[in-house]
Amino acid sequence: xxxxxxxxxxxxxxxxxxxxxxxxxxxxxxxxxxxxxxxxxxxxxxxxxxxxxxxxxxxxxxxxxxxxxxxxxxxxxxxxxxxxxxxxxxxxxxxxxxxxxxxxxxxxxxxxxxxxxxxxxxxxxxxxxxxxxxxxxxxxxxxxxxxxxxxxxxxxxxxxxxxxxxxxxxxxxxxxxxxxxxxxxxxxxxxxxxxxxxxxxxxxxxxxxxxxxxxxxxxxxxxxxxxxxxxxxxxxxxxxxxxxxxxxxxxxxxxxxxxxxxxxxxxxxxxxxxxxxxxxxxxxxxxxxxxxxxxxxxxxxxxxxxxxxxxxxxxxxxxxxxxxxxxxxxxxxxxxxxxxxxxx
DNA sequence: TCTGGGGTCCTATAGCCT
DNA sequence: TCTGAGGCTATAGGACCC
Numbered sequence: 001x002x003x004x005x006x007x008x009x010x011x012x013x014x015x016x017x018x019x020x021x022x023x024x025x026x027x028x029x030x031x032x033x034x035x036x037x038x039x040x041x042x043x044x045x046x047x048x049x050x051x052x053x054x055x056x057x058x059x060x061x062x063x064x065x066x067x068x069x070x071x072x073x074x075x076x077x078x079x080x081x082x083x084x085x086x087x088x089x090x091x092x093x094x095x096x097x098x099x100x101x102x103x104x105x106x107x108x109x110x111x112x113x114x115x116x117x118x119x120x121x122x123x124x125x126x127x128x129x130x131x132x133x134x135x136x137x138x139x140x141x142x143x144x145x146x147x148x149x150x151x152x153x154x155x156x157x158x159x160x161x162x163x164x165x166x167x168x169x170x171x172x173x174x175x176x177x178x179x180x181x182x183x184x185x186x187x188x189x190x191x192x193x194x195x196x197x198x199x200x201x202x203x204x205x206x207x208x209x210x211x212x213x214x215x216x217x218x219x220x221x222x223x224x225x226x227x228x229x230x231x232x233x234x235x236x237x238x239x240x241x242x243x244x245x246x247x248x249x250x251x252x253x254x255x256x257x258x259x260x261x262x263x264x265x266x267x268x269x270x271x272x273x274x275x276x277x278x279x280x281x282x283x284x285x286x287x288x289x290x291x292x293x294x295x296x297x298x299x300x301x302x303x304x305x306x307x308x309x310x311x312x313x314x315x316x317x318x319x320x321x322x323x324x325x326x327x328x329x330x331x332x333x334x335x336x337x338x339x340x341x342x343x344x
Numbered sequence: 345t346c347t348g349g350g351g352t353c354c355t356a357t358a359g360c361c362t
Numbered sequence: 363t364c365t366g367a368g369g370c371t372a373t374a375g376g377a378c379c380c
Contacts, residue, residue, distance in 0.1 A: 034345095034348080035348060036348050037348095053346095053347085054345080054346050054347055054348095055348095056346065057345090057347090060345095070348090070349095072350095096380075097379075100380070175378090175379080176377090176378065176379085178377060178379085180377060210355095211353085212354080212377095237350095238349085238351075239349085239350090241348090242348065277372085279374095289376090291375075292373090293374075294373095295371095295372065295373090324347095325348090325349095329351090
């Protein structure tokens with residue numbers, strides 16, 4: 001299940017008079033500031049505007065569009081209501097970000113189509129939002145199916161449909177094939193998923209590496225044995241921010257880093273976690289991006305320690321270029337001892 | 345004037361150990 | 363004692379996803 005133009009649709013619930021207009025949700029909502037498009041309404045997409053595009057570019061393409069700031073907390077609230085509805089249909093649910101989920105309905109009595117229809121109906125009546133559903137034997141195919149008939153779609157794909165409906169699609173439509181891999185595949189003459197399926201595994205491994213090569217070999221045949229992951233432990237927590245204007249002085253970077261670190265530590269604590277490794281990231285004005293990391297001997301949630309470590313990581317950077325982004329991230333997460341006791 | 349912010353996973357390399 | 367293979371961990375970078 002994949003929500004349609006999710007951020008935009010949630011905004012339209014608050015501002016119904018905007019329906020039918022090109023609406024763009026992204027950044028601070030000010031297209032003269034730095035930021036990118038999170039979601040564009042279907043009207044805005046007609047101007048060639050899509051996710052990830054700089055807001056300034058979107059504005060150049062469609063100055064009459066309505067630009068709105070990202071209001072993450074209201075999307076989270078809507079997401080929670082939707083996930084609650086979904087989980088009533090099947091307890092075997094995998095969350096995929098804020099607006100997607102996989103449901104395992106293998107063991108249910110009703111037909112898949114009937115389940116999908118009532119699920120769509122219930123989401124629509126309870127939240128006013130539409131979604132698109134893909135029904136298939138595995139996650140890979142379900143994901144592609146959900147995308148074939150957007151918005152408000154319902155698509156069934158079976159093993160027998162692979163040659164006729166999957167093979168004609170561009171390889172880029174496979175999960176895990178982004179711009180770089182698509183480019184590599186083009187170089188060996190592959191545009192469509194069907195062409196991928198025509199190549200020996202060794203060729204794909206030579207092209208894309210062991211892990212992705214094996215994956216592509218299976219994926220092109222519609223094979224995907226990955227189970228649904230119903231419970232996930234966080235592996236890392238981070239905060240990063242892009243300055244409105246590039247920064248060249250250390251004190252400004254240090255002050256911002258301390259603020260970001262406070263935020264990270266408070267999120268760690270609220271989840272009862274300690275971290276072993278602290279990584280600081282800088283992106284320079286030319287988009288060159290570097291990190292420095294330090295691992296502690298023992299995981300901690302102590303602010304002073306994490307801040308000191310982050311500042312030390314920052315001190316290892318040479319500031320020969322202006323900085324556009326700074327971030328801090330912690331990983332090697334472990335449950336805090338007292339929470340462990342509570343848990344067991 | 346380009347290019348967010350939250351993440352996960354993979355790969356390459358270097359150092360250390362057996 | 364020397365050399366090399368292989369495993370493991372830490373680090374850095376990069377691709378990708380929503």
